[in-house]
Amino acid sequence: MNVEEILAKLVSFPVLGGQNNLSILNWIKDYIASYGIETYLVPNEDGTKASLHCRIGPAVEGGVILSGHMDVVPVEGQEWTTDPFILTDKGDGKLYGRGSCDMKGFLACCLATLPKMVQADLKKPIYFAFSYDEEIGCLAAPELARAIKNQYTETPKYAIIGEPSMMEPIIGQKAIYIMETYVKGSAGHSSRIKQEVSAIHEAMRLILWLEKKMDALIEEGRLDERFHPPHSTIHIGLVSGGIAPNVIADKAHFFWDLRTIPKDRVDSIISEFEAYCREREAILRKIYPDFNIENI
Template sequence: MTTTEILSHLVAFPVLGGESNLSIIRWIADYLRDQGVEYTLVPDETGEKACLHCRIGPATDGGIILSGHTDVVPTVGQPWDTDPFELTPRGDKLYARGSCDMKGFLASCLAAVPRLRVAELRRPVYFAFSFDEEVGCRAGDLLAGAIRDHYTERPAGAIIGEPTMMQPMVGQKGIMVYTTVVRGSQGHSSRIRDEVDAVHEAAHLILWLEDKMHRLIEAGRTDDRFSPNHTSIHVGKIAGGSAFNIIANECRFEWDYRNIPLDDAAKIFADFEAFCCQREELRRTVYPEFSITHLPFHPPVPPLDTAEDAPIVDLVKRISGNSRTGTVAYAAEAGQFSNAGFPSVICGPGDIAQAHRANEFVAREQLDRCDAMIAALAEELSATE
């Protein structure tokens, strides 16, 4: 099957982040089995989701991992002109949810299997396909660790095929998402000095977070490779209280930070927790049961900062035909693969500007370039070192 034909199958699986991906992963597994490729499934603790990895080529050091995710974001509320889960060609563009982010890359990988199987590879190619990337890269550590522990040989690096217009990206921001819950007392609003209003206290915390971002910038914590060039801290949702004249006994807000590699995510959160403890100590003199708690939405996603002179960067420049590197502001699984010992570069077909929106598409030209990159990778891995 061609890349486009495989993509038409993959986009037909409406697997959203957080949902079981077994339907699409079984299709991929069946395809690999039919091609004579042995694979390994890595289930989560529920058994309702699974990563997949496989090796094509000899069990020798120096192979390259091609990695992508099988889940997509929802289409609810988006004004699609076509069925989002049916690949629709229009001119040079192929429309469907996931066509760009990032089933186009998966399709290129799978379409290359017959060629990879007959190539005289001296070093192997690995596929690494995950779940729940769109809800916090929840399987990145699981999959990267499984590959590290399963194979006796050592891969030399990983290419994460997120949409970059086939430009090698050597850096990404990390991300952490929290729900902070503030619990105060209740009473008539006229007694505001005798009670602890959770909404008022949440406002103190939100302003601290905004001020923290500005203080990082003022301290010179910037990286001009990124746009914006600093760690961003953002509160996107808040809820609390029941009426204008009732002191709110609970308020919660959802917030995230996207840290540049220069900034330590744990340090940012530790500073915030220290301020929260100060507020607890102060307000418990009025209401002893006052509390502030934090509920992480997912484990932290680490940033990526691959050195420009790393061998994996030089390799991706050659095989992609693009010598200009860059960085991305979105989070991906590249930082997790890097932390597992696999130097990583993000490089894949499509424009991130088309992702997560109605009428998502990937250009045929981008898929052709990705196919060419994987073919060039096979030539590199077939060459004598």
Template sequence: MTVQDILAKLVSFPVFGGENNLNIINWINDYIENFGVETSLVYNETKTKASLHCRIGPSVDGGVILSGHTDVVPVKEQPWDTNPFELVEKPDDNLYARGSCDMKGFLACCLSVLPIMVKAKLKKPIYFAFTYDEEVGCLAAPSLIDHIKKTYSEKPRYAIIGEASMLQPIIAQKSIHIIDITVNGSQGHSSRIKQEVSAIHEAARLVLWAEEKMNALINSGSIDPRFNPPHSSLHTGIINGGIAPNIIANKAFLSLDIRCLPQDDASQMYQDLKDYCKSREETLKSIFEGFRIDVAENHPIVPSLNTSENSDVIDLIGNITGNYEWSTVSYASEAGHYSNAGFESIICGPGSIAQAHRANEYISKDQLIKGLEMIENLVKHLEISI
């Protein structure tokens, strides 16, 4: 199968974040095992989802993990011109489908080069590490990484996370933490606004708290010019509540997106939010005893990435892509999990992140071929690496 054939097969599986992914992971598993490579599946508790890992090459320290995810974001209400789950090649030399860029293009490159890998005389091993539920919080990465560390007696050195970067090495990313907040106030006539506790008004205070927190971090000098924006960000993306303009709302909901610089403590920020909510509860219980603010994680913190500018993994990427000029991103990926587990980690993959998560997502044929060449060059590098 060509890399384009493999990509066409991968995008035909409409596996969204949070959903059963066994159809695509079993297809990948069968494909890999056909080349005589032993695989391991790491299931969730209900065995409705699985991650996959395998090793190609010798059982020695210093290998390279190629990391990707099998899930994609939804297509509902997006104005697609073609079937999102059928790879369509257009005269502009782009390949259109959901996941073509984010990030099944990278998976296709890895799988396409597998026949070369198994025949190569690798001096260091290559590992595939493919997860589920990346798009809803990188939920499967910790268990997969833990299973990799327990399965192999040797220790991989590098992790390449193949998110779309136009094959530019990305050495740092912000963390992300999404928090759902439900405000429980008291219902009443709008004329009694001072005698009741409006959930909407308290939700508005939380929005302002988040903005003031962000501004305070900026004013304190917590800046990293490598990022855009160069500071941690707090953003309210969802807010709703109330049933009529003349009824004090007894319930409101908001969702807060926090993206922290590597130097800022995401866990402390979450604690600061909970402390503020607690203080508001204590202040307003004298007006309404049942006032409560429920704070819950939409998903755990996805850790930041902050690979050293002097890390050898940058040279590795330069050797296999010709691109030594690194950058940073404000989106989150599984790279932070790999870095925290002790692997020199970097983001580098084919396609542009500007095409991800939108209607008519595509990867150019040129980028797909360059991604293929990157993996082929990795094989050549590891054949002579000692």
């Protein structure tokens, strides 16, 4: 099969993120096996989905991982003029189909090149690592990475993730950490704000600390011009709490994300924030012993 034929087959599997992916998985597994390559599956708990990995070439240190995902995004509400799950050549130099670019096109290139990989006298190994549920949060990627680490004694040196990038190499991205912070205070009439502990007020203090932390990182000159913006960011995207304007809120929580450049460590920033949370707990528990801040 040539690359276009393989892509047509892959596009024909309407496997969306979150759905059972055994149809496309088994086809890929059988295709790879037909060239004498052993594949390893990394299933989810109920066995309805699985990632796949394999190695072509010698069992030596180094080599490269070719990484991609098998799921695609939905097609509902989009103005398709052809069946999105039938690969279509309109004669304009492009192939149309859901996932033809993101990222079954890359999978097809990997699989179409497999016969040459098998025949070549490879000095370093080539690995395939194909995951599921990437489109809903890269849910399978961590377990797939652990499985590869545990399966092979040798460690690959490089990885190419075949996401569409207009043929511009992207060598990295910011780390991302998403957190929920819950604050438990004490309820009461708003006139008793100095006798109770407002969860909203304390959540505001924590949010302000996070904003000041981001500003401090920028002011310290912790920049990396390879990224845009060239500094780490902290963003609060959702805040909730309270039941009425005249009632002190006993509960509040907010969602925030931390995106760091390589020179800033996520664990270090999180540790500083946790330390500040413990400081606030020690102060506020003198007023309300059950005051609590929890980060998830």
